[in-house]
Amino acid sequence: MERLRQTPSQTVGPFFAYSLTAAQYGYPYDSIVHHALLGPATPGEHILLTGRVLDGQGTPVPDAVVELWQADAQGHYRTAPLSPKDDDGSEFTGFGRVGTGTQAGARFQFETIKPGAPAAGQAPHINVTLFMRGSLRALHTRLYFSDETAANAHDELLNAVPPERRETLLAQAVAGLSRPSYHFDIRLQGEGETVFFDL
Amino acid sequence: MEPLNFDTQPPHLYPEYKSTILRSPTRPLMPVRELIKDLSLPVFGESVLQKYDNDLTKNARVNGEPIGERIKVMGRVLDESGRPLPNVLLEIWQANAAGRYVHRAEIHDAPLDPNFLGGGRVLTDKEGRYSFYTIKPGAYPWGNHYNAWRPNHIHFSVLGHQLQQRLVTQMYFPGDPLFEFDPIFQSVPRHARELLIAKFRMDWTEAEFALAYQFDIVLSGRHQTPFE
Numbered sequence: 138m139e140r141l142r143q144t145p146s147q148t149v150g151p152f153f154a155y156s157l158t159a160a161q162y163g164y165p166y167d168s169i170v171h172h173a174l175l176g177p178a179t180p181g182e183h184i185l186l187t188g189r190v191l192d193g194q195g196t197p198v199p200d201a202v203v204e205l206w207q208a209d210a211q212g213h214y215r216t217a218p219l220s221p222k223d224d225d226g227s228e229f230t231g232f233g234r235v236g237t238g239t240q241a242g243a244r245f246q247f248e249t250i251k252p253g254a255p256a257a258g259q260a261p262h263i264n265v266t267l268f269m270r271g272s273l274r275a276l277h278t279r280l281y282f283s284d285e286t287a288a289n290a291h292d293e294l295l296n297a298v299p300p301e302r303r304e305t306l307l308a309q310a311v312a313g314l315s316r317p318s319y320h321f322d323i324r325l326q327g328e329g330e331t332v333f334f335d336l
Numbered sequence: 337m338e339p340l341n342f343d344t345q346p347p348h349l350y351p352e353y354k355s356t357i358l359r360s361p362t363r364p365l366m367p368v369r370e371l372i373k374d375l376s377l378p379v380f381g382e383s384v385l386q387k388y389d390n391d392l393t394k395n396a397r398v399n400g401e402p403i404g405e406r407i408k409v410m411g412r413v414l415d416e417s418g419r420p421l422p423n424v425l426l427e428i429w430q431a432n433a434a435g436r437y438v439h440r441a442e443i444h445d446a447p448l449d450p451n452f453l454g455g456g457r458v459l460t461d462k463e464g465r466y467s468f469y470t471i472k473p474g475a476y477p478w479g480n481h482y483n484a485w486r487p488n489h490i491h492f493s494v495l496g497h498q499l500q501q502r503l504v505t506q507m508y509f510p511g512d513p514l515f516e517f518d519p520i521f522q523s524v525p526r527h528a529r530e531l532l533i534a535k536f537r538m539d540w541t542e543a544e545f546a547l548a549y550q551f552d553i554v555l556s557g558r559h560q561t562p563f564e
């Protein structure tokens with residue numbers, strides 16, 4: 138079988154915003170992927186997901202791109218093509234993208250739903266992909282929920298992570314906000330370094 | 337004959353590119369191929385595209401043509417086994433002919449072009465083909481080291497069919513004298529750098545309109561079992 142060589146990865150650089158996240162940053166171009174993965178009538182528990190990307194000195198990275206890909210409340214990944222029009226406000230894309238350059242403290246913020254477990258042996262989770270200046274390759278990780286203790290205990294992938302590093306994959310429930318919220322800090326290096334995946 | 341080395345990816349840490357020092361993981365990546373069974377990414381339909389998304393010489397016109405050398409970039413998106421990948425979303429962005437980005441934090445003292453944004457997007461067709469028109473981007477200085485300049489390049493974001501086919505890369509132009517001075521380009525293993533350089537295609541040029549370049553993109557395929 139013919140085998141071709143993969144195109145090498147290169148950094149997203151600092152200047153992606155007017156193409157990848159134009160609407161969020163206020164550039165005169167439309168966006169086809171957004172910080173909101175849902176409509177007002179999407180079934181499931183609507184949540185706010187915030188977080189930061191922290192470098193080796195603990196400084197929040199202000200020019201990262203964060204992408205989410207997740208199942209809906211029933212645990213199903215979307216297979217229908219994504220389209221810009223959302224007819225009844227219930228459409229769930231499952232795919233979101235945000236840059237860390239528009240919120241105080243270089244936070245990212247998504248509006249989404251808490252996913253269902255996609256399969257037996259899996260806890261509810263969200264696939265997270267990161268790009269940034271200073272990163273020559275995509276970084277892949279997974280976000281689990283701190284309040285899903287029972288499900289997390291039976292998650293095949295989480296159980297394969299060394300116990301002392303599992304917490305780096307847990308988004309922490311934040312109490313006292315108007316809607317259910319979770320916070321997920323991604324640490325690129327050092328103490329509490331997030332587990333990144335080789336796909 | 338030397339066996340072909342298939343590892344074409346740059347390392348996460350490449351100290352000559354200084355920003356990697358504090359932003360690259362220090363622990364080994366966790367192999368998860370056996371644990372993640374289905375990684376399909378979302379598919380985009382034609383309806384996400386606007387009329388001039390594939391023509392950066394037209395999609396931001398205000399009062400005339402953008403300045404610079406008009407070019408056409410064409411190619412195919414394939415997986416490692418040579419299968420064409422249809423319906424792959426390519427998002428592109430670049431500097432203008434003077435080497436200036438529209439991005440607000442850009443501080444290079446070169447002119448903006450009122451008729452050029454530098455952003456666009458295309459989907460591959462059934463044979464994995466894509467094409468777009470743009471203006472050849474200029475080189476620009478950056479702060480990595482004294483007198484650092486980026487070679488001319490176009491940024492590509494590629495959404496393949498599976499999570500491991502999510503690629504962000506840069507396309508370069510043949511014969512650029514800045515290659516040997518650019519740590520981002522140099523971060524790629526020597527034998528694989530040619531994969532980032534578009535081919536000039538005289539036979540694809542449009543007479544009296546645009547020169548043409550070919551840039552094929554190969555995405556990681558799920559490693560197939562020998563039984564398939």
Ligand SMILES: [Fe+3]
Pocket residue numbers: 150152431486489491
């Ligand atoms: Fe650039």
